[in-house]
Amino acid sequence: MKIDSGLFEYNVRNVTSEIQPCCGGPGGWHHDNVYARTCITVSCGACMTEIQEVSVLIGGRAGDGINSAGALVAQLLNHLGYRIYLDFDYPSLIRGGHNFAIIRGSEHEVGTCREKLDFILALNQETVDRHRDQVHAGTAIIFNADLARSDGQGISIKNILTSEKAPEIMGNSAIIGGFAKAAGIEWVIVETVFRRHIPKGMDLNLSVARRAYDQLTVVRRIEPCNNPPLPLLNGNEAIGLGLVRGGLEAYVSYPMTPSSGLLHFLAGENEKLGIMVVHPENEIAVILMALGFAYGGKRAAVGTSGGGFCLMTEGLSLAGMAEIPLVLVVSQRTGPSTGLPTYTGQSELQFVLHAGQGEYPRLVVAPGDAQEALFWSAIAMDIAWKFQVPAFILPDKTLSEGTYSVDTGGITVPVTKAAPFWDKKPPYRRYADTPSGVSPLAFPGAKDAVVKVNSYAHDASGYTTEEAGMVTLMTDKRLRKDEELITGMNGYPQVNVHGSAEAPVAILCWGSTKGVCSEAGVKLGLRVVQPVVIAPFPVTPLKEALAETKTIICVEENATAQLAALARQHGIIPDAKVLRYDGRPFTYESLCARLKEVIP
Amino acid sequence: MKIDSGLFEYNVRNVTSEIQPCCGGPGGWHHDNVYARTCITVSCGACMTEIQEVSVLIGGRAGDGINSAGALVAQLLNHLGYRIYLDFDYPSLIRGGHNFAIIRGSEHEVGTCREKLDFILALNQETVDRHRDQVHAGTAIIFNADLARSDGQGISIKNILTSEKAPEIMGNSAIIGGFAKAAGIEWVIVETVFRRHIPKGMDLNLSVARRAYDQLTVVRRIEPCNNPPLPLLNGNEAIGLGLVRGGLEAYVSYPMTPSSGLLHFLAGENEKLGIMVVHPENEIAVILMALGFAYGGKRAAVGTSGGGFCLMTEGLSLAGMAEIPLVLVVSQRTGPSTGLPTYTGQSELQFVLHAGQGEYPRLVVAPGDAQEALFWSAIAMDIAWKFQVPAFILPDKTLSEGTYSVDTGGITVPVTKAAPFWDKKPPYRRYADTPSGVSPLAFPGAKDAVVKVNSYAHDASGYTTEEAGMVTLMTDKRLRKDEELITGMNGYPQVNVHGSAEAPVAILCWGSTKGVCSEAGVKLGLRVVQPVVIAPFPVTPLKEALAETKTIICVEENATAQLAALARQHGIIPDAKVLRYDGRPFTYESLCARLKEVIP
Amino acid sequence: MTGRELITDVQNTWCPGCGNFTIQHTLKKILAEMETAGRSLDDVVLVSGIGCHAKIADYLNINTFYSLHGRTIPVATGIKLANPDLTVICCCGDGDCYAEGLDHLIFAAKRNVDITVIVHNNRVYGLTTGQYTPTSPLGFRGKSTPSGTAEFPLNPLELMLASGATYIARGYTKKMDQLRALLQGGIAHRGFSFIDVLQICATFFPAADYYTPRVYDPADHDPTSFDHACVLAREWDYNSDARIPLGVLYTATFPCFGERMATKGVTAGEREEAVRQILASRI
């Protein structure tokens, strides 16, 4: 698929999950785990080809470094040719408590977890106990024999660390080494992955891992697949890189889970990327500073979660009125209020659509995985500047902190910075009325341009007005941009279809549930329709994607079915809804069960 | 109409505009000005009885005291037995600029202005010039001859003031005296009104007025009507008194037009009313302080406009999560952003419905005039406490700053403070799960109660939880309150019908356009349906009110038809929309003309 | 409730070695003493922000308002105005109350609101895993500033002196007895009390080795001397190497906001009559 938006060329691969089906038959991406018999291969629902697949859980206390250990496991599978999805589950505390990561590898693209596990790597007893009902007949358990008792193979991490004189934090390397052996992964792969991904003390880590590797025996071999390894990115990193490709020059943010990872990532890479990263006193300062950057001519983005976004709504309305381009990343977690800071949710859709007093156009995109996040974040930045509107990227904790394989093959975003610039003929009028509603841009410092932006109702030059006719004219000008935006967005793949594209029963979903809905759709023979663009609402492509459905089932991770309400407003009437709002993402199994209850 | 909500008894008179029609015929409230022939009487559209009616404009510069002068004119008409509507139009500045008030008096209840004027009282030339196209054949113009030239009768205000050694600000009394004479109003009425409504220097003001009175001749006599005078209140004052009747104990607010009048009013009367009025450092402090009051057991309300409300959204979500009762008055003005601070708009409906991260029930009421504001503000406070939810009152500049006759006959609100209180049997659990979702209230200081409120997901005692089952349980509990609220609201007149209740073409409107829509509805034979409760959306009563309509026309003072979108979401599909968004309220004439374009 | 268990059953999730344990333990002791002295703990309210510090709301078995990041103080002000008989204590973080909600702190001091603000000043955002705060030293490498911050820290004591606070103190979680006296003094003080507590964050700002040799109790300091309080407040600027004075730096006596704001109560009947009068005056 090749998109020529007039702005830049973009070779899109897989962004709409157009995965080659194994059999070429209908339904695209099919696989289903058949745990009882064989756990590592799964069969494609359409052609019954066995495809390879594995799920690994690693668990321990907060502070044990579970997230990094999970990332190493993911890289091992990645280097075996698996496509990866990693979900990291942790409570809001710094030490203690139960943390775990589930790493799922599959021959095909994957974006959700399975409940049943093929491997459990337990750093403590709690991990063994908590995940008991996720084992199947063939689950291999590798545990820290110093702290836990279990079936499976134990390793005395303490002994290994003592022999190697290694610090406590290297315990994870032992468990990973043990896992590698149990899974029959060649040592050379372990070595490669450690060398590439352990920043400090790599040799010692390798020795620790090797000791465990040598102690254990192969119990469930994970066969390599035929894919090359791919970059593994979490959603926040993908958004960051997408923004950079969209021309980001300044990122302004105040820490708030689950958006903080984006701040940390860009702050860490800022010199390499040549961007400025600012963490000011609070979210109000964040958005106003970002608007200062944009007025000064620099492409800026902000990031936060719901509570911080509340504090940005006044600045948002200013951006709308003053027509200052801005990208806002609002990563959702369970609300209301402080809620569950480290758990997921999809309850900010309507808030983001209507936030800020008054009416003005905005772009809202909700990518479904890291690959879409990379793609759409670049687009969001470009649209924000082309139309001088606020553009939202709306991930959730699942996407922001989940890790995915990202296929960047052929993806190039030659950013043109193609915003409409002033022709340098004075007088400059910041809000010159044009057929499209979009006025030419100039920045302070430009010769002979007096650049006046204004939060009051204003005339073409930016001077305050209270005159009724001018107010109407300028409101119409701003709303015309919305019309233009609707047209402009037609050049992009706004609505994705997965599963059985012709099926009469459709799942309507958005954001990070893309992965789980796709799998469930394949399994149950459903059409899966996922609008990525939420505003302007892609009525026509969505109606096309839903054409000739008999039943529409909304699947959302909120309690009131917000996309369903939005769809109804546009004449699309969902028949049923499947909602989850306990902060945990749907699993494939739970979603299938819930869907079966409502499929007619 | 008598409402027994289980909470208190309330004799409702006129709150649904159930005005006695002159003829008893269909359509209720009918009158239409026939300017060409006779300007002060109008004829009832149904029975052709002539009903009395008059429109007066007074204009001058900011700082001339136009608002108070308009209020005096309104009182003169009030004492003649007219029902009043006064609209005050002013730009955002302190001195200079053009201010004017239009006072309309009618034998029947009235809530909007006419374009044509029977009297123009011009303190300066600008007033004469600007309102030229609002005169008709019989308009009487009284002007300050020192500053303006015009047809009509001039008064040298300077001369009068000099003779009386009166200060400049008393010039208004001269013009009012002149008006009284020109309108044939008996001097005793002028004297009564001045004595009742001029706080300082009343005798001197009267002498000034008398001089003008004696200089002029009667040109258009305003005949008295048969009504007793009524209290004249603007919407902000009505809201204030309503809140007090609902048990208000603390009002917390930061000034912002058009809500500031409510702050000033309550601050001025606080000792009499025994309430605390606090003006803190900003709107964030406002809402958090108010939540502190409520937690401490005091009924609190906050007031602001869109921009200030933005800053309250995080606190709002806290109120939703922590189940702390609160009333929020959000008075709308033209947006986005600073917009037109002193002009009207209806663009905060969707924002208020969705503001704050996460999902939680809320009450939103949009009264249509001062009488409804008085009634519904008391109810909003009561509901907030009964259900422990945030309750919004959503006026706009037109209502907040417009003055109306308020018929308080028979209105008594015996506030029961009937919130569900703790039975004093420890342990106290702030979020005890109950069938209704509403938990018993206790306040710190209560013996043996440990009162824990929490912005995190929490258990019944208010302790933080991250446990999936508890999160679901508590979310369900909160959402059950919404169900209860829907049932609870059935006891109130949630949807008003005006105009021809059986007509196949209906206007769907909300808030302050009630007045103008009702008149236009009568004139054009339309049904006028006005939901006062916006959330929970009164689907059933609204569908009933709209039963058997062929065409629904949405009339709103915003650019995107927000109520229309909400209605569509609930299966009510408007066919056409008539929108105005230049900050000025619809006038009867402009609305009729626009309606005629879309009536099938 | 008398003789109550002061610590709840909620599982404590602070890191081993965290200074918050000290603050909690100190508060617990103070509460127990208050109760012994005849004060009902039903009349005590604790307001917390969001952060590691704020978890204390879950751990102490008293009335609590677990509020928002940065917003303890306006909540506490509202509670105190609603019911002047309550003892209102805020447990704030440094990110909380020196960054997100700094304005509220200054205004509470300006107004002399009769509440006690305890800042768990670990000089880092703990719960969000280690970013710099307004009191982190210049060049601090946190997650949002991996190559070091570009700004000097604020000196909260100086700010409080400039804002009108009437009880200003600094404590240290490794000096528990003194801390207890400081908090007790703050709670007893009528007016706005502020205690900046140097709280060890074992994970992200383990500064005990820095603090312990530098802290000292100034001899002969008269806390009613504003000028000398200023000198002491400036001795250490939260950045450069200097001795760190602990103790009560300043106290003064002024009417509280609540006293000045107090409105005489009216009966329901009087109120209804007032409404009627207002309506009548509008005819």
Next chain:
Amino acid sequence: MTGRELITDVQNTWCPGCGNFTIQHTLKKILAEMETAGRSLDDVVLVSGIGCHAKIADYLNINTFYSLHGRTIPVATGIKLANPDLTVICCCGDGDCYAEGLDHLIFAAKRNVDITVIVHNNRVYGLTTGQYTPTSPLGFRGKSTPSGTAEFPLNPLELMLASGATYIARGYTKKMDQLRALLQGGIAHRGFSFIDVLQICATFFPAADYYTPRVYDPADHDPTSFDHACVLAREWDYNSDARIPLGVLYTATFPCFGERMATKGVTAGEREEAVRQILASRI
């Protein structure tokens, strides 16, 4: 643009006698001089809040960002970071920048952001028709406090001294020549400049009769003396009767935030290469 008309055609709506005219006139003169001295006015940006003061954005024919109530300073910070070559001036109100957005003021001082903040301190909310502000005296009867406020004013100079501002001055709209020197000095200063201007509000706070006999220029004050600056700042507390020192109270030289934050620019190619490297490192 050279030799430009500095005042726009927009109708001025300040009240007769308003001190804002003086500030506008002073800025106009300074701009004209800057231009004469070779500085292009294309490189000057004025950021205003919302209020009477803020209308200056409509009246001056230069780049302006007419922002939100209380939010000039973060906007100005963003602009300065975006383009360090610009001269960035904030015209703030006292309600604006001492109430609604006080935290931003303190943080800009702390960071030593190279902008100039001019506070039109009329000690009242002008545009919203006369409520008290943080610098109104105790007992001030405004529309929201008809029986008098219950709080002492803030002393903004003291706050700025406590926050790290490197240029602190006070002017008076009835002393135009001095005001010009103070603003000029602030604009010329590298670092955070703060000028509190006692601005007459003819309508709601006509305090000329109070100010004029009390203001004075301290003789021999060395503005690099922090201690003496403190003494002068405290001489008048915006409340009680005292002499009111005008002039530059304090100056100091420190690196600016912008310098510390500066990132080396990269080319589009280098950036794309960096992205590729990051992606490659994730395999």
